[in-house]
Amino acid sequence: MAASIIVAGRKRAEARRITAPINRLLDLLHTVVPVLNKTQAALLLIVGFGGFSLFLAVLYKTIRRRVFHDVNKLDSTFDAGGNITWSLTAVTVASQFFWPGDILHSVTLTAKIGVAGSFWYSVGVLVNILLFPVFSVSLKTRAPGAKTYLQIFRVRFGRPAHIVFCGFALVTTTMIMTSTLLAGKAMIQSLVEDVSDEFVLMTMAFLFGSYSLVGGLGTTFYVSYFNACLVFIILITFAAKIVYFPPEDLDVSRTKLGNISAIYDTLVCLEGPEGNTERSYLTFQSSLGFLYGTLSVLLGTATTFCDQALWQSRIAAKPLPGVWGFLVGGLIWFTVPMTMASATGISYLVLSYENGNHLLTPNEINEGLATPLVAERILGQAGGVMILTMGTMALMSTGSGEVMGLSSIIIYDIYQVYIKPFRKYLYETQCILCGKTQKGLEKIEQNDHSSHSYSEEDTCCCTPVEKCERCAQDVGKLQSGETLGYNQTYMCSVHGPYRAYQDHLVQTKDWCILFVTISLVPFGLLIFGTGIDLNWMFYCGAILTIPCFIPVIFAIVWAKATCTGLISGALAGLISGVTSALIAASTLEGGLTEFLLNTAHEFTITVGCYTAFLVSLLVCVIVSLLSHNIKSGRDALVEWEKTHQIDNPLNPWHLNFRQELEGADYTYRPSLEQLARAFKPARYSAIIGGLALVVLGIGVMPGVMSIFPVLSLTEFTGWMTFCHVWAVVMGIVVVFVAPIEEIVKVVKQRQMNKRKLTTKEQGKDPDLSTICLNDSN
Structure with a gap:
């Protein structure tokens, strides 16, 4: 429940007359007023954002097919080729964390606690984002072929553990998706007039699932980039308007906004919640704020380490780019709640002071309506549209990521294992193609299943796909546009049946993504009917995960x-x-x-x-x-050899790391020791970089902030200036670095394709691995 604002100075005798209808209604009703009708919202959200996202999906798919020569493979749908750049990883990670934690909830905490609320909340979540690369490098080293973290439970601990933690993973995804739907409902229904729950849910389902169905996980990276660009442009504009420029639609002689000194003088006159030093909104010494910070650490563990969508973003990148992507992504994410909450939450307190009481009820504050209210009050209809745009962009990144994460669990860990496996009654140490024990895993087979002494006849001798000439011919036909059904036969007798099975899974994943997307509508109606709000779901859901x-x-x-x-x-x-x-x-x-x-x-x-x-x-x-x-x-x-052998025989993971493993001598696949040496730079970067930033975030910064019991005008101005400058710096990184890296990557691949074509025309035999598989290097 929001802390009451006790006005220490004057109160207005009566509400002043305002000609602008939006502001007049806000004064009378103390709530958020819609800025768009249903038709305008449909055009903006479905035709505008949805249409542009579908365009990006087609663009991404065209690039992957014509430049990287991808065929329609299951793995590339869920790992985007496994070679995403660090900058694209960074903006995607930040985008997937944007909602509902910062744009709505962090503002709510500022309105309740003051500057300490958004600060401690942001620090708590940031800790988990920065520590995640340390553990993700271990996953990439010990299970480089895993597409979900649940596959590790299956190969190490068997089906009982796999089933239990599939349940936890589904609960985690459900919690995050529920928070996303609740945040979307609060935002859309507050800014669009006369919209039903069904309209809200169908709009979000279309935005989440449409481009994911067309382009897979890779499209979410492209869309997340544009989402992050829009979010930062709007964020910087919005924060500057609140703090440095007087609102045009408000009486300049009466409002304090647009003047940082006047804002400070107003906050000094307000009495904050108990637990704040001197009950001030201008202190970082807040027991309630610290409590929310520690809860954010625990909440972050649930939404970071147990969410398949984030593991998927990490799996889509190589170890070193993935580490730097998450570290930079954490810094990018930190900017948004700090800048947004500091500007918007403080503005809400100032507007409430001028009004003589809270502009929103406690329930409306917990629903996250402080953000759209302040936007409308300061910028009028344009402010409402900006928040709607900002929120929709964040919704799309998080929602589509969860749709892809849930779909990957269903395909890799449910359908492929329990509903329609390629080979039934198969031990995890056995080759999925022939059913015999994989080379190098006889020791595990003996320890786990029998004391039988294995001979060469008991050991897999399947030809690796990169050395199979028949597979090269099959893939050539696929690249030319030919497709085969599940029961039809490829030329290769070794890999052909499994390739046909993968074709079946490709078709199944399309239906799976469609099913997950459509299911959002009845699921959302069920959630909305319970009456739970965003604040409740955000914290109580964490206890389950x-x-x-x-x-x-x-x-x-x-x-x-x-x-x-x-x-x-x-x-x-x-x-x-x-x-x-x-x-x-x-x-x-x-x-x-x-x-x-x-x-x-x-x-x-x-x-x-x-x-x-x-x-x-x-x-x-x-x-x-x-x-x-x-x-x-x-x-x-x-024990680790069990996870080491998780692989797709048609798309061996070691071919994606040829550059990192250059010079390594191995027969079947690189050993754990070879992977550890190859990924040593990534491991050191994760440990040193992650821990350094964590110490800075939970040690140095809070320590410096806590020195000042209550911020002076100079200190308050310095803090606000730091937030805004940091937002501009991170905005430059988001807008310019990611497209430059992606363009360079595409150009290099085109040059490599030309060299291969020249080699082929000269009659030289190219490496079959470059024909059979997507060249991600």
């Missing part, structure tokens, strides 16, 4: 983690977290009869989140230590 965080990390980095330990830890954390939250809520006034109010209370959320995290951690560690069979480093190496 936090218990999954520790098992995900342990599955990737700890050889002694066991199936029993991870399952018991996750379930114990879930049960204890929910139970403790309900008990805490029952002790508050009204008990569980005020369910939505008391379960979203700060005390309830703190108890539930910390209990779920600590219980999950302790149970996972204790049970795994009691049940593991790792006796030596050799045993640990054998």
Whole structure:
């Protein structure tokens, strides 16, 4: 509930007369007024944003086919070729985090707490974004062929663990998608007149799924770039208008906005919430703000490490570009909530002071309506359209990412494993093409399944696809436009049946993406009918997903983690977290009869989140230590060989790392030691860069801010100036660096294609791997 503003100075005797209808209605109703009708909104959102996104999808698909010579492959749909540049990764990561955390929720915290609210919230989430590369390098080293993090659970711990954590992954995606739908509903219905829930949901479903269906994951990177550009342009314009330029539609003699000194003088006159130093809105020393910051750390673990959409963005890049992409993406993301919340939240407090009371009810504040209200009050209809544009861009990035993440789980971890597998009753150590034990994995097979001594007849001897001449002929036909159905036969008897199966999966993934997109409408109607708001979903949903965080990390980095330990830890954390939250809520006034109010209370959320995290951690560690069979480093190496062999025989992962593995001598695939050496720069960059930025974010910056009990005018001006300058710097990085890198990449690939064509015309035999597979290098 928002803290009440106690006006220490004058109150207006009566509302002044305003000729602009929007501002007059705002004064009378104290709420957000629509700026567009349904037809205008449909043209802007569906025809404008949706049409432009479809154009980008077609452009991306054309580039991949004509320049990179991609055929319609399943893996390229979900990993975008596996060679996304660091700058495109950065803007995509930032875009996927834009909603609803910063544009709405961070402003809500500023309106409730002051400058400390957005600062501590941003720091909390930033910590997880910066630490993510450290663990993602481990995934790329130990499971470079994995397309989902759930595949690691399947090969290491078997089906029971895989099923349990598929459930957690689906819950995480559901939580994020629910927050996105609630944020979209609040924004669209506040800015567009007479729109139904059905209109809102159908619009968002179209925006999320249309271009994902056409271009796959790669299109989301292109769309995220343009989304980030628009967000930063609007953000910088909006912040500058609030702080440095008096609003044209407001009485300049009465309003404090547009003058940073007047804004400061107004904030000094307001009494903030208890827990703030001197109950000031101008302090970073806030117990409530610090509480929200620690909750943001836990919330960030749930939405970062357990969200397949973010793992997918990381999998789409090579180790080193992926590390730098996430580090820079974190800095880009940090800019938006800090600048947006500092400007908009403070403006809301100033406008409420001038009004004599809050312009919004506590429920409307929790729904995130402070942002569109301030935009309309300051910029009129143009401000509402700007916020609608900004919010829609952020919605599209997050929503499409979740659609692709959920679709990849359904295809790779549900359909391909449990519904229609290519080969039933197959051990994870066995070749999917012939059913025999893969080379180098006989030790695992003996330890896990029998004591049988394997001979050459028991070991896979399938020809690698990059050396298969028949496959080269099959791929040549595919590139010319020929397609075969699931039951039809390719020329290659070794890889042909599995290639036909992959064709079937390609068709299935289209239906899967379509099904997920359409399902958003009934799912959203169900969510809207419950009456939950964005604030409730944002925090209470984390209690359900936090218990999954520790098992995900342990599955990737700890050889002694066991199936029993991870399952018991996750379930114990879930049960204890929910139970403790309900008990805490029952002790508050009204008990569980005020369910939505008391379960979203700060005390309830703190108890539930910390209990779920600590219980999950302790149970996972204790049970795994009691049940593991790792006796030596050799045993640990054998354990990681299970994840090392996750691969698609038609698209071997090692071919995507030919540049990094140049000079390495291997027969079948690079060893773990070779990968560790090749990815050493990425690992060092992740550890040094990530930890340095984390120390800066949670140590140096908070320490400096906490020196000042209450900000003086000079200190307040310096803080606002820092936010705006940093926004401009990050805006330049977003707008210019990503397209330059992408253009250079396309030009280099075209030059490489010309050299290969020249070699072929001269009668020389090119490497079959460059024919059979997409050349991502």
